[in-house]
Amino acid sequence: MWCWNKKLRRLCLVEVSQRQRQLNAIRDTRGRMQHFWKAHSVELSAKEMMLDDDADALGLEEIPELLSLLPDLNGKDVIELGAGIGRFTGELSKTAKSVLAVDFMEKFVEQNKTVNGDHKNIEFLAADVTKLDRPAESVDVIFSNWLFMYLDDEELYKLINKLLLWLREGGYLLFRESCFHPSGNIKRTDNPTYYRRPGIYCSMLHSVSAKQGGVECGFELMFSKSVRTYVEVCITKIYILLLFICTFQFYIP
Numbered sequence: 001m002w003c004w005n006k007k008l009r010r011l012c013l014v015e016v017s018q019r020q021r022q023l024n025a026i027r028d029t030r031g032r033m034q035h036f037w038k039a040h041s042v043e044l045s046a047k048e049m050m051l052d053d054d055a056d057a058l059g060l061e062e063i064p065e066l067l068s069l070l071p072d073l074n075g076k077d078v079i080e081l082g083a084g085i086g087r088f089t090g091e092l093s094k095t096a097k098s099v100l101a102v103d104f105m106e107k108f109v110e111q112n113k114t115v116n117g118d119h120k121n122i123e124f125l126a127a128d129v130t131k132l133d134r135p136a137e138s139v140d141v142i143f144s145n146w147l148f149m150y151l152d153d154e155e156l157y158k159l160i161n162k163l164l165l166w167l168r169e170g171g172y173l174l175f176r177e178s179c180f181h182p183s184g185n186i187k188r189t190d191n192p193t194y195y196r197r198p199g200i201y202c203s204m205l206h207s208v209s210a211k212q213g214g215v216e217c218g219f220e221l222m223f224s225k226s227v228r229t230y231v232e233v234c235i236t237k238i239y240i241l242l243l244f245i246c247t248f249q250f251y252i253p
């Protein structure tokens, strides 16, 4: 790049290094997310899971609310992605046939094991979901609370394609993400989270398809809605927060 004088040259260099920083950041989503969760895996607490000082009170209402939206888990094989310290894992295992609880922070997985290890139908796995593989048609329900927002668009798209393959016919994917804004009140200096619009998730899920037994199959949106617990809290905190739950059904048309 040719610059006419020193000032302009300096500006050009600043612009180039800014662009380089942006590029580095885009290339290194994994590093940024690992770094973020390392910084938030000290206490191994609900506060860290929800990044909110009121986590304990919120959890009392939020956990049953989300669980009430799941299909009947009796006799079902379940995968919980981004399971954290296991706020949901133990509950899921009470009715499911099996639960595979996955998280990429080993400390969270260990904490989950400490709390829920006596449930013999739970398998605990320390793994990055972007690198996870499972056999085709091996799971009935995939549950995930606040994970997709820690993946960039490309990673999320690839994962959703895999989830479709892992699900058995008639299976369910239920996930919950913070949309538009952060949900928790804990200050974050470096926050790499992707606060997408709900429609982005819808179009991404509708855009994937797979062939099983020569038949085209995909996700069908059953419902999406705000989490009531948070809507009520937001009113008292006087800022608007939108959360999104979406259940997709796997179907063979």
Ligand SMILES: C[S@@+](CC[C@H](N)C(=O)[O-])C[C@H]1O[C@@H](n2cnc3c(N)ncnc32)[C@H](O)[C@@H]1O
Pocket (backbone or CB within 6 Å): 033, 037, 048, 049, 050, 081, 082, 083, 084, 085, 086, 087, 088, 102, 103, 104, 105, 108, 127, 128, 129, 130, 144, 145, 146, 147, 150
């Ligand atoms: C906001 S916390 C939610 C934890 C748990 N679902 C809950 O509601 O208590 C997000 C979790 O996702 C995990 N996570 C983020 N990116 C991940 C990835 N690529 N693979 C596996 N786990 C991931 C983090 O370690 C963290 O435990």
